[in-house]
Each structure stands twice: as structure tokens, then as C-alpha cells.
Amino acid sequence: MTKLDPSLATSVRDQARPHAAVIGAGLGGLASAMRLGAMGYRVTVVDRLDVPGGRGSALWREGHRFDLGPTIVTVPQVFEDLWAACGRTFADDVDLRPLDPFYEIRWPDGSTFAARQDTEAMRAEVARLSPDDLGGYDRFLADSAARYWFGFEDLGRRPMHRFRDLLAVLPDFVRLRADRSVHAHVARRVQDPRLRMALSFHPLFIGGDPFRVTSMYILVSHLEKEFGVHYAMGGVAAIARAMADVIAGQGGLLRMGTDVDEILVRDGRAAGLRLAGGEILRADIVVSNADPGHTYDQLLRKAPRRRWTTPRLARARWSMGLFVWYFGTRGTRGMWRDAGHHTILNGPRYGDLVRDIFRRGVLADDMSLYVHRPSVTDPGVAPEGDDTFYVLSPVPHLGHDDPVDWDAMRDTYRTKVAKVLDEQLLPGFADHLGPEEVFTPTEFRDRYLSPHGAGFSIEPRILQSAWFRPHNVSEELPGLYLAGAGTHPGAGLPGVISSAEVLAKLVPHPAEVSR
Incomplete structure (x- = not known):
């Protein structure tokens, strides 16, 4: 009897497994592919960029590594859980370094605030700025912990696609005053305007207006205190590469430099992808890590839509845009000793500047800046003796009535x-x-296909969160699932990685698909 080549037998068995096509090799798409591979799916990830990571990828210029997107890791446990689901250990593949302080906040009057994990160190910082606010800060910490356990560990790690899921949590939303904004809640606890800023600005990390976003997001302060703030050696791009390696080890395939033209529909279900060159990629299920606005408005443009129609998407509130200047400096290692790994430089206005960005759509003359200097922690980010910087300024997205012309304003700004x-x-x-690159909302629109060039997809207001957000299992097309910043639970590394965890609870087991 003729023997079958073992490698060929493996190939035949592999081809027989149900196929999952994942659109986008951002962190949400990679996390989804890892979980689907662990479940037993044969996975193909398709991405238009030449490297995995999406907004978490990096560019190299003259020996300087420019980390394009997220720069910090909070809640490492979501990565540890993801690796464990794949039978691996996160720490074996990624080197995380805790930061202390997390960041330093500076105001125009010369005052500063160093955010740290140690509670007593934080209380000392509060007392140094405003002793009368110490009691209010303690109450704020308790508020933050309560919202963490409900908003992240419960709500953020389970599906929210059924209306009854929303009804079940409404009493908790009422009890925790989710109708109140982050800033309004902080203002009830502390009086010093600098502390109000220091405790309320965190929604900007996920594209939200602190004066409009639900107070549930004060949970970020507990995340920092409980788990710390970490930096991945090699940047977040190193995490993305490690994720891609896990997928390859599972037998998955990453097709980089490939655009997806549309999601195919057959017998009322997602049936695969049509690639930009016309190639058909058949699949039993489709996962989109593209922005939901792009997924529904472009990739499903030929399919009928009931909820996420073009007019509905046009009415959505989108996160702000970002102006990001990446640059290297030569011979500066050891200079500017008070410029640490993370620094936040506040402009003279807080509330009015936020309103200019989110509501008026005005590019203001003043600004607040987030400055990332990874060479303080990671010498490999720059040539010996040099530094690499990433400077971010929140700006209006391109969807306002009179959008900023970045071709004209790039150099001026x-x-x-x-x-x-x-x-x-x-x-x-x-x-x-030394070398430099500038990304504006125009680059976010063109490189990442982000509607209006928004930095973080749909803004996380209360009526655009949980059930109100695009669901992880599509309302429009059976067999289509969504992951990433624009779906539940939301933006930020913990939210994006958790979206894949939620998705894995909704996707049918491969054995059910093959029946």
C-alpha cells in the first residue's frame, strides 16, 4: 500500500479545518487570529501594510526606530491570558519593563505631578500640590476601583451584543453615575484645577473628550495603580511581531501588503474576501479588525445594512485626530536629564482646548503635548549616543465642517x-x-483607513459604548465578527486585546462549522 507523506497528510488535515479570514494585522486582528488558531481554525490574516502591528507598528530611519502608535502597556494580564490560551507564556516572548514614574505632568506655572504606582507616593504628590484635596483623592481611588471591577473585569470582558445585556447592567450604570462625565466626577472629589486635569485627562489616551466621556473611564486610574505602566523592549511593534510568530506557529498565514476590497456574501452569510487584485479568499467566518466605519461603509458597501448605514455612521461622534512628530536627535543621550520616558506638557487652557478639538473643530494656537522618549529605557531605539522622540498633539479630526488643510498647515504646526x-x-x-516623520489625520485616514482620520475610531461616549457600540458579532451579516478599537469594549491596548477575548466567546467552535 502506498504510504502518504506525513507532511502531505498534515497539509490535507490543515486544509480540512474551517477557515477564518482576518482583515487587518493590528493588535486586535492578531489577538483574534491567535485565539481562533487556538480554537482550531485555519487562519489567514490580510493587511495592507508591510509589517504586522497596524497602528502599533514601527518605522526605521537612519538607525532610529519610530514607534508609530501606542507606547505603554497597562494590564499585562490581558496579554498573559492571550498567550496562555495559545499554550504559551507571554514573558518568554516579550520583555516588559515597569516604569517609575509612569509619566510627569507639567503646567505653565512650573508645577509638576509625577504619576506612580505606589499609593503613598501618589498621596504625597497630591498633598504637595493641594493638601486640602487629599481626602477627596482617597475617595477618587475608591471610585476608580469600583468602576474597574464593573467596567473592565465584568462589562469589558463579556459580550454586549444583545439588548438584554444592556438591560442587565443598567442598574450598575445608574449606581455608578455613568451619566456623569469623567471631569465632572473628578471635580466632585478635588478642587485644585491641576489635580482635576491630572485625574481626568486619561480618556484622551483612547480618543475621548474628558468633559463628555462617561465617568466609567476613571477606571484607568485603578489600572495604573493596580498593574503599573510598562514599556515593551523593542516597542509595541515587538509585541506585534511576537503575536505574528505565535500565529505562524499555529499554522496561520499572514499576507502583508495586500488590500481587501470587499467582504463576500453568499446565502446571506459572510463567505470570504475579495482582494484588491481580484483574488477570492474563501472563508467560513470573517473577522474585521478594520475600523467599523470602513468595514460597514466600504467593505460591505454592496450588502444591505439596517443599523450601521452610511447616514448613521455620518452622525456618529468620532475621536479626535492626532498630530504626531517622530524625530531623532544626534549626540543627545545624557542631555535634558529632566525629560524622562513620558512627559505631558500642558498648555495654558484645558477645558477650552478640549472643546476646540472635539466640538468646534478648530486648530488652536496653543497646545498640550505628550512627549515619548523611549531611548531613556530602550537604548536600541536609536544609534549609540542618540535619542528618539515621539511628540503627540491632539487635534480635530477631518470630519468637521471646516477641516484643517494639513497639506498647508503641516510645517506651520x-x-x-x-x-x-x-x-x-x-x-x-x-x-x-536627525531623521523625522510627521503623521497628521491625513496619514491616519490614508494609512489606516480611519474615517475622518480619527485617532481612535468612534468616541467612547456613554451612548457609543457597550451595546451602543458596533458589536463584536455583526448585526448586519451572519458569519462576520469585529475586533479592535471601534468595537466593544473600546480603544487602548487592554480594550483591543479584550475585544478578541469577547469575540472568541461568540465564534462557533470549528467542529460546529464543519458539520
């Missing part, structure tokens, strides 16, 4: 950012400038 950096943090840095 960069000059304004440089002036703030020179005056407040990095004196003389322009004399040391």
Missing part, C-alpha cells in the same frame, strides 16, 4: 510644536535634529 518643546522641555534640540 510643526514649527509651533518645536517652539513649545524648545521652551518647556528640550532647549536647543533643533540643533541636534
